[in-house]
Amino acid sequence: MASEPVSIGLNLGHDGGCAIVRGDEVVAIAEERINRTRYSSGWHAALNYCLDAFDLRLEDADTVVFSGVGPRLPAGFTGGLDRYGVEPGRIQVVDHHLSHAFSAFCLSGFDEALVVVADGAGNDQDTESYYLAGGSGMERVGGNRADRPRAGGIGATYEAFTNFVGFHEQEAGKTMALASFGDAGRHPSPLFDLVGSRVEGRLTATHERGLVEFAARAGIELGAPHQIDDQASKDAAAWVQRETEDILVRLVTTLTAQHDVRQVCLAGGVGMNCVANGVLRRGAGVDLFVVPPASDRGQALGNALYGMWRLTGAMPRRPLRTDSFGREYDEDEIRLALRRHPWSTIVERHPRHRFGYQAISDPAAVAARLLADGKLIGWFQGGSELGARALGRRSILADPRRREIRDALNARIKHREWFRPFAPAVLEEDAGKWFDLDHESPFMLEAVQVRPEQREQLAGVTHIDGSARVQTVDEAVQPQFHRLIRQFGDLTGVPVVLNTSFNDREPIVETPAHAVATFSASELDALVIGGFLVTKE
Ligand SMILES: [Fe+2]
Numbered sequence: 001m002a003s004e005p006v007s008i009g010l011n012l013g014h015d016g017g018c019a020i021v022r023g024d025e026v027v028a029i030a031e032e033r034i035n036r037t038r039y040s041s042g043w044h045a046a047l048n049y050c051l052d053a054f055d056l057r058l059e060d061a062d063t064v065v066f067s068g069v070g071p072r073l074p075a076g077f078t079g080g081l082d083r084y085g086v087e088p089g090r091i092q093v094v095d096h097h098l099s100h101a102f103s104a105f106c107l108s109g110f111d112e113a114l115v116v117v118a119d120g121a122g123n124d125q126d127t128e129s130y131y132l133a134g135g136s137g138m139e140r141v142g143g144n145r146a147d148r149p150r151a152g153g154i155g156a157t158y159e160a161f162t163n164f165v166g167f168h169e170q171e172a173g174k175t176m177a178l179a180s181f182g183d184a185g186r187h188p189s190p191l192f193d194l195v196g197s198r199v200e201g202r203l204t205a206t207h208e209r210g211l212v213e214f215a216a217r218a219g220i221e222l223g224a225p226h227q228i229d230d231q232a233s234k235d236a237a238a239w240v241q242r243e244t245e246d247i248l249v250r251l252v253t254t255l256t257a258q259h260d261v262r263q264v265c266l267a268g269g270v271g272m273n274c275v276a277n278g279v280l281r282r283g284a285g286v287d288l289f290v291v292p293p294a295s296d297r298g299q300a301l302g303n304a305l306y307g308m309w310r311l312t313g314a315m316p317r318r319p320l321r322t323d324s325f326g327r328e329y330d331e332d333e334i335r336l337a338l339r340r341h342p343w344s345t346i347v348e349r350h351p352r353h354r355f356g357y358q359a360i361s362d363p364a365a366v367a368a369r370l371l372a373d374g375k376l377i378g379w380f381q382g383g384s385e386l387g388a389r390a391l392g393r394r395s396i397l398a399d400p401r402r403r404e405i406r407d408a409l410n411a412r413i414k415h416r417e418w419f420r421p422f423a424p425a426v427l428e429e430d431a432g433k434w435f436d437l438d439h440e441s442p443f444m445l446e447a448v449q450v451r452p453e454q455r456e457q458l459a460g461v462t463h464i465d466g467s468a469r470v471q472t473v474d475e476a477v478q479p480q481f482h483r484l485i486r487q488f489g490d491l492t493g494v495p496v497v498l499n500t501s502f503n504d505r506e507p508i509v510e511t512p513a514h515a516v517a518t519f520s521a522s523e524l525d526a527l528v529i530g531g532f533l534v535t536k537e
Helices: 031-035 044-054 096-108 154-165 169-179 207-218 231-259 274-284 296-312 331-338 363-372 403-414 428-434 479-492 512-521
Strands: 006-011 017-022 025-030 063-067 091-093 113-118 128-134 137-143 192-195 198-201 263-267 287-290 355-359 377-380 394-398 423-427 447-449 467-469 471-473 496-501 526-529 532-536
Touching (some): 006 044, 017 044, 017 296, 025 031, 025 296, 031 044, 063 096, 096 113, 096 287, 096 296, 113 231, 154 198, 154 207, 169 231, 169 274, 192 231, 263 274, 274 447, 355 512, 363 377, 363 526, 394 403, 403 496, 423 428, 423 479, 479 496, 512 532
Parallel strands (some): 006 063, 063 091, 377 526, 423 471
Antiparallel strands (some): 006 017, 017 025, 113 128, 128 137, 192 198, 355 532, 447 467, 526 532
């Protein structure tokens, strides 16, 4: 039986998952990482994973908190857990946006802050909501009009453009990348008005149809839908990107003046727009914290933190140093996967390469040497990240200096669209020499400019507009990843590596068996996993 209070959070919507907070400890994971279906809803596998990590049973939970998207969950909702020994009185529901707000503030390290939540859809018509948060709780201080359709929200508008240019609405990051190739000046019309602190968007229907109808009403020529190579699509992407940046700066400037605060937390899927985040920090002149699992992947965590607040009456404060919320795997578990033992719950992928492995004493040094030799490697160390970004625990790494390595990575392994950039990870102490950056950026949530004199050296990670979605690596937080980058810097003169997520059109690998399966089915040259080097025969 647990001696400290235990709060379990479960997300019923897309990007389902589970988080457990026990005292100061947190474990969390998205359902997709275990069931291997992207953006999967559901939480059962994630719940088992989190209970196992803490060696808890469901009935040990002091509270279980659900959230969902769309219509509000009814009072008395149990999710069926009452059949598994959880008293109905311990099960509660929380508003979708309030959950986002808890995830951001509790992890921010701020004592007091304005919290802005902006996403495609919360409960009912919620798309923007604002809170003042402090040590004992948080209070909602505004948001969109309750009777304004969600189509007029920042996130839903971005989704409509994303559909129009040819992507699923969950793939807004692709629209953001495409925007760098477009000319926003071709579309001077605003997409949002700010009335007081309320966002009033011009679209009146969601998805592609909403944008097409708006353009017809306004007499705007958008070009053909689903043509990412057309200049018109790039210009449309640039338009929604500019308008998103503009409305966020105006909104946050208004709210911080109104409430006399300078510290701002941002959550909700709009917070994944790393280009807008950089513009917001500079444009509104605020101390900005964006929670790494800003999208609905963060719901389960927000729910569990909310549950802890309800149990104790105090805001659970967990200033975030790392987005690693997954369990670790020991050498025996890794060895089972390398031997392709059924106990490792191996997943088979095709085609499959034969491979061999050996124990190594200095994984960081071995990996650095491989990268300097032009190899593409998988890097698996420690517990996985909860958010969408691989930050050095489930990563594919490459030499950032050469454009052709980036293209090889795209063509041979990641199979991504040509216009999407890869991100750099840099030693925190060297970041200012390579990027226009004067603060740490450990979660890859802000795009900054690569210093012009370094762009040639960083050709593989510099986007068309000279930007990069940089990750700064702190030796105290990630000593092994830091050592890898430092050793690569010693060998090449460039203390930067290209860092992308360890996957190929699938959820990021979670277990050693997933990593081995993806490695053997891919054109990766090597895999450094725990204390082992794996190479193809
Ligand atoms: Fe959300």
